[in-house]
Amino acid sequence: MILHPPLPVADDLSQAFWEGVNERRLLVQRCAACRRFQFPPDASCASCSSTELSFEEVSGRGAVFSFTETVSGARHPYFQSISPYLVGLVQLEEQEGLIFASNFPGSEYADLEIGAPVDVEFQEIAEGAVIPQFRLRTVRLAER
Ligand SMILES: [Zn+2]
CATH class of the missing domain: 2.40.50 (OB fold (Dihydrolipoamide Acetyltransferase, E2P))
Structure with missing residues (x-):
């Protein structure tokens, strides 16, 4: 048996993050309203509650x-x-x-x-x- 760490399981919120990782890019969710980054991804901004979130490479x-x-x-x-x-x-x-x-x-x-x-x-x-x-x-x- 080959041991490895637990494998990532993408969900709707983290799908774009894991797609980026598979392309060797670090994509982090960013709020369009207040411009704060947040990780892990969430449905709304932890700072201002906006739901206008997208992923940006860092x-x-x-x-x-x-x-x-x-x-x-x-x-x-x-x-x-x-x-x-x-x-x-x-x-x-x-x-x-x-x-x-x-x-x-x-x-x-x-x-x-x-x-x-x-x-x-x-x-x-x-x-x-x-x-x-x-x-x-x-x-x-x-x-x-
Ligand atoms: Zn925000």
């Missing part, structure tokens, strides 16, 4: 908002198999409070710090199933 750049290392207690077999693993929240640069969850692929706990810059990447976790994850932006010495 940069995929952000910063670590919080993080932890899960060392025990995972219930899903995939997460049990990769424990310990990192999990945390990323705030996108487009807007304060625009938050995504991520596992920080390629990083170890000691690499992470609040505010560290990250970039979205798209991982195919099973055939035809893609999820967004955020990877620490590594700065090469020559670029400093």
Whole structure:
């Protein structure tokens, strides 16, 4: 049995988001009335209650908002198999409070710090199933 994380299941509200992810684009719902982004998608704007919402591509750049290392207690077999693993929240640069969850692929706990810059990447976790994850932006010495 090949283990993978739980697969995304699109519904009416998240369909456009997952279609974007499958095209390796991060599309976030935005309100036409107040211009606020929101995630996850909802039927109305959390800020002004407008229902004039559409999806806009965002940069995929952000910063670590919080993080932890899960060392025990995972219930899903995939997460049990990769424990310990990192999990945390990323705030996108487009807007304060625009938050995504991520596992920080390629990083170890000691690499992470609040505010560290990250970039979205798209991982195919099973055939035809893609999820967004955020990877620490590594700065090469020559670029400093
Ligand atoms: Zn609004």
